[in-house]
Amino acid sequence: MKTWFLFGVILTTLFSCSHKVENVEKSFYYWKSDEWNFSEKEDSLLKKLKVNKLYVKFFEVEHSDAMGNYPISKTNLNMYRADSLTIVPTVYLRNSVFINASKGSLDTLANNVNFLINKYVNEKFDRQLPVKEFQMDCDWTLKSKDNYFYFLKQLKVLSKKEISCTLRLYPYKYPDKMGVPPVDKVTLMCYNLMNPLENHTKNSILDLEEMKQYLDTDNAYPLHLDVALPTYSWIQVYQNNQFSKVIYTDVKATKKILKPVKPLWYEVTKDTVIEDTYLRIGDKIKLEELTAGNIQKAISIIKRQIKLDKNTTITLFHLDEKQLSNYSNEELSGFYSDFCK
Incomplete structure (x- = not known):
C-alpha cells in the first residue's frame, strides 16, 4: 500500500509541476496613437525594469465596401535615441479585411502594409534601428482563416522579416479546427477571454477559470509560443x-x-x-480591474499548463503610466521573473 501511495504522489508531483523558463525577454506593447514620445514615468519605468523590447502598434487596417482596406490609428511615437529599444512594428487588422477578399486584393494589402511599416520606421524611428520582426494582430475566424494565412505568407516574402502574429486562446486550443498560422512564432494573448458585453458577471479581461479551460489541452502547440499578459x-x-x-x-x-x-x-x-x-x-x-494577485495566479496557471521554450518573450499590455500606476515596480518586475521560478 505504501509503495502505491508513494508512486501516486510521485506521479501527481510530475504532472502538476510548473514549467520554468530559463531566459525571459522583457517586453511591452505600446498601443497609443496620440503620443509623440514616452512620458518621463514611462521612460523611467522601461529603464528600471530593464525592458529592451517594444511591440509598437504602427497602425490599424479597417475595411469598408466604399473605401476597401485603409489604415487608421497611426502611431505618432517618435524615437531617435542612441540607445533605442528593439522595436517590433505591429499592425492590427480587422477580421472584416479578410472576409471575401480576393487574392489580388491580399497581394496589394501585403505590399501596402510592408510599405507603410518601412515608411514609419524611416520617418519616426532611428534609421540605424534594426527591425527584424513584424507582428500581425487579427482575430481570425474560420471564414477569414485562409485569406489571412495567405496574406501572412505574402508579407513574409515581401518583407524578408521574421513574421509573428497574435494567437487567441480559442485557436490555441483548437488548432486542427482553426489552423496554424504560417508564421515564425506566435504570441499567446492571455486576456480578453470573452465578449465584454455578453457576460455581465465575469471580468472579461481575465477570468482565471475561463483561461484554465482554454489551456487544458494535451497537445503542444506546433509553433514557438511567447506570452502576453494584461496590466490594464x-x-x-x-x-x-x-x-x-x-x-x-x-x-x-x-x-x-x-x-x-x-x-x-x-x-x-x-x-x-x-x-x-x-x-x-x-x-x-x-x-x-486587475490586481497583481490576479496576474500572478494567471502566471502560475500558464506555467503549469503550457510547456514554454527555454527562451521566451513575455509582453505586458500595455505601456501606459496611468494603467501601470496600479502596480509597484517590484510587482511589474515579478510578472517577468515569475516565469523563471
Whole structure:
C-alpha cells in the first residue's frame, strides 16, 4: 500500500509541476496613437525594469465596401535615441479585411502594409534601428482563416522579416479546427477571454477559470509560443441602461465617484467628466480591474499548463503610466521573473 501511495504522489508531483523558463525577454506593447514620445514615468519605468523590447502598434487596417482596406490609428511615437529599444512594428487588422477578399486584393494589402511599416520606421524611428520582426494582430475566424494565412505568407516574402502574429486562446486550443498560422512564432494573448458585453458577471479581461479551460489541452502547440499578459483595467459605461463606451482611465480616482451595486457593478454618484466622457448621476458602470494577485495566479496557471521554450518573450499590455500606476515596480518586475521560478 505504501509503495502505491508513494508512486501516486510521485506521479501527481510530475504532472502538476510548473514549467520554468530559463531566459525571459522583457517586453511591452505600446498601443497609443496620440503620443509623440514616452512620458518621463514611462521612460523611467522601461529603464528600471530593464525592458529592451517594444511591440509598437504602427497602425490599424479597417475595411469598408466604399473605401476597401485603409489604415487608421497611426502611431505618432517618435524615437531617435542612441540607445533605442528593439522595436517590433505591429499592425492590427480587422477580421472584416479578410472576409471575401480576393487574392489580388491580399497581394496589394501585403505590399501596402510592408510599405507603410518601412515608411514609419524611416520617418519616426532611428534609421540605424534594426527591425527584424513584424507582428500581425487579427482575430481570425474560420471564414477569414485562409485569406489571412495567405496574406501572412505574402508579407513574409515581401518583407524578408521574421513574421509573428497574435494567437487567441480559442485557436490555441483548437488548432486542427482553426489552423496554424504560417508564421515564425506566435504570441499567446492571455486576456480578453470573452465578449465584454455578453457576460455581465465575469471580468472579461481575465477570468482565471475561463483561461484554465482554454489551456487544458494535451497537445503542444506546433509553433514557438511567447506570452502576453494584461496590466490594464477599464470601465464600461451604461447610460439609460444601454452600453455607451469603454474608458481606459485612472481606476482609483474614478472609484471616488462610484457606489458599489453588486460584484463588478457600480453607480455614478456625482456628475463628472472623465476622459472627455460626461458621466451623470445614476449611470451604471461595469468596472473590470486587475490586481497583481490576479496576474500572478494567471502566471502560475500558464506555467503549469503550457510547456514554454527555454527562451521566451513575455509582453505586458500595455505601456501606459496611468494603467501601470496600479502596480509597484517590484510587482511589474515579478510578472517577468515569475516565469523563471
